Amino acid sequence: MERNIYLDYSATTPVKREVFEEMVPYLTDYYGNPSSIYKIGQSSKEAILLAKERIASLVGATPEEIYFTGSGTEADNWAIIGTYDSLKTKGNHIITSSFEHHAVLHSLKYLEEQGAEVTYLPVSKDGLVNPEDVKNAIKDNTILITVMMVNNEIGTIQPIKEISKIAKEKKILFHTDAVQALGNIKIDVNDLGVDLMSMSAHKIYGPKGIGALYIKKGVKIENFLHGGGQENTGRAGTENLAGIAGFGKAALIAEKNFDSHVLHLREMRDYFLKKVSERIPDFNINGSMEKRHPGNLNLAFNYIEGEGILLLLDKEGIQVSTGSACNSQSLTPSHVLSAIGVPVERIHGSIRFSFGDFTTKEDVDQAVEVLDKAVGKLRKISSVSKEKGW
Amino acid sequence: MERNIYLDYSATTPVKREVFEEMVPYLTDYYGNPSSIYKIGQSSKEAILLAKERIASLVGATPEEIYFTGSGTEADNWAIIGTYDSLKTKGNHIITSSFEHHAVLHSLKYLEEQGAEVTYLPVSKDGLVNPEDVKNAIKDNTILITVMMVNNEIGTIQPIKEISKIAKEKKILFHTDAVQALGNIKIDVNDLGVDLMSMSAHKIYGPKGIGALYIKKGVKIENFLHGGGQENTGRAGTENLAGIAGFGKAALIAEKNFDSHVLHLREMRDYFLKKVSERIPDFNINGSMEKRHPGNLNLAFNYIEGEGILLLLDKEGIQVSTGSACNSQSLTPSHVLSAIGVPVERIHGSIRFSFGDFTTKEDVDQAVEVLDKAVGKLRKISSVSKEKGW
Amino acid sequence: MPIYNDIVMEHFMNPRNVGELENPDGIGTYGSPVCGDMMQITIKVVDEVIVDAKFKTFGCGSAIASSSMATEMIIGKTIDEALAITNKEIVSELGGLPAVKIHCSVLADHAIKNAIFDYANKQVKTYKGLEGYDPDEDADEQDIMEETGCTGPSCRG
Amino acid sequence: MPIYNDIVMEHFMNPRNVGELENPDGIGTYGSPVCGDMMQITIKVVDEVIVDAKFKTFGCGSAIASSSMATEMIIGKTIDEALAITNKEIVSELGGLPAVKIHCSVLADHAIKNAIFDYANKQVKTYKGLEGYDPDEDADEQDIMEETGCTGPSCRG
């Protein structure tokens, strides 16, 4: 492979070498079905337990509270649809924010078709949900509050503890999508007071296609996948053994390296921002820089459209994401940036830069160089500009 | 690892070396998110397409008709719950057989709680569903017929073509669970006339935790996992890239080696049966030997309980499965053997032997030797016997 | 983490006191093949002491191990001491059993009591430990026969 | 299988005729930054022939490539010939565009027509190809603004 400068760690992370090595045995010699009672089946089962212990340790849970899923998306679907299924006779009202991940929003849309009533809370310009809004939205028939821990586009960290406290007072279940938060901010499920929490391996240097749902001891929600008795009868389907082992290892590393990881990300991110500020005029930062994922930056470059930036960067081996309509098969501008009130024309020119463990200062220097040129080139082509007062 | 004699290929198969090698790049260098439009994202997308082509080719489908899932279980859940969700306003009646896999039966149980009406057809002593029974069970409100292609415990092959013809005449959707059939019997979805078909990689020497649902072009069912636009907006969640690549490779090998694979399995299985017949008295074969998975054998050893056999075999490095209550955390005797009318006391002494590509004649010789001793030992301990007329 | 510990496996692999005593002083059976387990115990009693015991068991590994352990435990004990043995003690002597296999120890416990019951009947004796005891009571039938479907981890492919 | 073919990428990377003509004979704009694309075309006309054209575009890769290709296509053509150009022809000259990006070619097509419309107005001329033409018609607004949510494969993490 050519040299890449990967600045899209929030989309997915490379699998760390140690994680890969942890997976290899389960793709070669240790193939026993964890459901089988003979020895090679039981050692597969032990591997699952070890992975649970590691993930539980990272978030302050117990291994029995961790259930593996096929993705962060499945964890979100299960938490939301499973809660609805088990509580719909008690009430049908769910509270969420308007800038959740689509795994949450589309699960809720599905439930709306089944008869659920959903309140979508506004988000501040800084990218924060106001706990007061949550409180005011609660009704007699509210059965679930779901607010993400860290937003995937702008990285803002939500006041989970405050919200969960409100939920607890009213005896309403509280779910949080922690897919972007895991490994990047400190999580203690008991301190935070969450009942359900979604996680995904491929955001913490683990493999794709393996996620987990934390279900607090004592909380009972309907199963999502029905069939065999895997995962303590909680989630049917033969377990993704290699993926589970990899997720566990990734969690172990995340816990061990937490401080240096966060420090490194923040350093890279802040250095990048400083460099960009020095060289490129007319951009805005989307979302508050204060309560933010240490490796996330989301910038709106005025007068140009983001896909062009992405393509020019890709030509030079640099990967980033756009918040633009144009980059996707969908033509809708980012619902996240809309929710925090970024003007639509700026949404089109917004780029998410996300930094990770393998990002170097040289990467940043080179990326800013290329970015500077790309923005300059596109602005020259553009039909809008400061002078034209777009 | 010590030498194993693995005779539980129906539970799960070892990952073939070539399959593992196909997966490695996606766990190391090629980590791009398939949803990203930059180059390394797009090459991930190409890997997914290639895998679809390979699986489609194995079953006579087109790549666009293949949707990846996190397991065969998820494919079953999606087919059944998705069909119900999209057709429940038209009707709520579903027809199935009483010896389906739990992924099917428990999905249906879930739907019964949601208001579905399910007919469980009887199964003959031979282990076959009678198409006439299907025909007679159809009502005005029937929306789905789901009958498995090959049973997982006794390996009997169902008359899928005849059943799908009946379904088609009545314009009812037809789903088949082909998890055990894939790679072991010839499948042509168009010739068989199925609308929906479940598959799983770990039964054909691919990794665990990756499955697929075939959805015939033109058939629309509700999504099961809601979120991002992956899998042509059909199944949300970041794709299990390595698993997908592995599944594709496994399908390619299965297609290429089909004839020799089937021949080998049948040879091993028949040789095993011959040897057992020569040495061990008082056993019965569960299910017809005629229309049967080439690598499946299910034997009831009278006067003893299966778990003991399993443990004694395991001690000697031989892995098999039991149809016994006692082997599992559940205490219920196999619903499959019950369905074909095996007396309960014989169900307790039933063992599934399943053969695969790595099984050798020496394996079989040794397994029969150990089995003979185990059965003899347990019969000596047993409180029941022929003389006691149990 | 195999499903059984070493003590259980040892008693399963090398069960003690397998067989049937000739002309036993008491014989007890419990369970049925339909339920998945059936145990038979024969005992020899001299001066109120169980001097010998043998078992035959149709059942899973833990049923065989429990039977083996149970016979070991009663040999050398007085009838009263033997009657005082609970299934919990059998489990504890075995170093524990998986939760769903606890019923196997109940089986052994009942088979012992049934053998003593038989002995008591034949000898026309009464024992405190047998007061109100019903040899045909199916203490664990409910556990075994419950049609719960596959909920354990062994829902085999 | 990158999202754009080589022709599109070449026109995006090295767009032809970028800029604004001084004292153009016609100027046309189409789209708006809010909708994600806005294109401006200036043309120079001599004896009914478009002798020069330049564009400026705010928009994605395919919008820029379409603009570049469109200006190339009209230079040297008569007004009538230029008016006859359809967005399909622009797409075909580009060797194809992803389905959801077809609207970008419509944009270029409209911008050209608007530039000619402006020229016609200034020269007080009428053209068959402009009959009933409304320069402000938002042919593709619906495509762009539809609040369909994330249904494409780029639902980014």
Ligand SMILES: Cc1ncc(COP(=O)(O)O)c(C=O)c1O
């Ligand atoms: C017939 C059948 N259906 C469904 C499944 C479930 O597939 P998976 O193990 O991938 O969840 C299996 C195997 O476990 C099976 O044998």
Ligand SMILES: Cc1ncc(COP(=O)(O)O)c(C=O)c1O
């Ligand atoms: C906040 C958030 N939730 C959920 C998901 C979905 O997780 P997965 O990609 O494992 O399906 C993602 C990432 O894609 C995410 O960023």
